[in-house]
Amino acid sequence: MSTTSAAASRPSGGTRPRLRSILFPALPLARIRVLRVIIYAFVVLDVLTFSRDVLSHANNAGFYTPLALARLLHLPAVTTPLAYTLLVLILAGCAAAIAGRRPRLSGAVVALAFWLWMLYSNSYGYIAHDHMALMVAVAVLPTVAGAESTGPAGTLPPAASTSTSTSEAAGWALRAIQLAVIATYFFSVVPKLLYSGSLANWGNSAILTWASIRRGSALAHWLVEVTPWVFVPAQWAGLALEALSPVVLFLRGRALYIAVALYLGFHLSTLVLLGIHFLPTAICWAAFLPLERLRWPGRRAQHSR
């Protein structure tokens, strides 16, 4: 994997270089540095809220049904000391990575501990489907070399990785997170087809009515009573978003930003109606954005002096 300055990188012709530029585009290391802060800050939030059930699962050993990877690793049912050990490792690793201290090493610790944490969170009956992109993100971020410095404190990066430096390793990591985000939508079309017989059966079903009655907000219950006709068009719109999601991988500029806003709007609507936020996936949409253009307040102050 090469690290170059943006000014030095040149596009080249041919199929192989083209494939390489799609899977391994040379992208700014500065983007990785900002994404690292976003992802690890979210992981802290996640383990303390959305996936906090690992702590209480220590009392539910009778429900333990280890997933394939948990069986492969011979993971025993989680205990309170083990759960708190993982939690401390995750929190400490995230804090170090956010602060820019040995981010590859601390990121690797987070990756291992967070994957174990998620295996435990999902080995007691319910499998969450909103964490795939986040788990990919914590796995790939430590693979990027040359993005070791700087954080919210605004310290300057070393000369070897200035704000204009790009690398194919950074591009691959960002591409991997993007692919995981898109796969979360696109691959959810497959079971709809398999379980419902056809996509039309699913689109015309009463799945949103079902979800609204089971877990809907006051607004969702109102829709069930007053405007139940709205659900079938909404289901088809959701299906279109999922089936067409790979297109987003090829969008650039304003079209990309509109697409990101569209998908985040979809999650906002499911949050308002059903209390389903899908935040672990939503946060990973950041991998599509030119985060390197963000400026930390501290750094701006430093430059303005």
Added chain:
Amino acid sequence: MAWRLLAVLLCVGVLTVGGLTRSNDLFPFGVLDQFSSGTDPDGEVVNTCLQGIRGDGEPFDIRFGPRSVGIERADVENNLPAIESDPQLLAPLAAEYDRRHPEQEPLDALVLCQRITSLQGGTAHGEEELVEVVRWKAP
């Protein structure tokens, strides 16, 4: 670079296998089957619930979740057959609820129930029905 390409292919491959075999076992690359079973517009909605009982008092609703009984509703629903054959699996839920309500008498029974709503033309129809699935009694 080769291992990176292989990693992507492996993950996509596992995801494809998980999807086609409907396997959640391959988490985090298992089947993404959230809300994938289309509900019959003239079918029914089953809403799993919990009710606590103290002495001769009326049953009262208890919420699922780590801050109540220590487990989410979906975890319980996915273990329903095991709980039906062994109601003792509800014991830790009752214990966790009692632990979080030390000012009150402990539960004498914990009932796993279902509220069933009939659908007609894709919307709720008639009164919901409350059905007891299984009951755990304090020893």
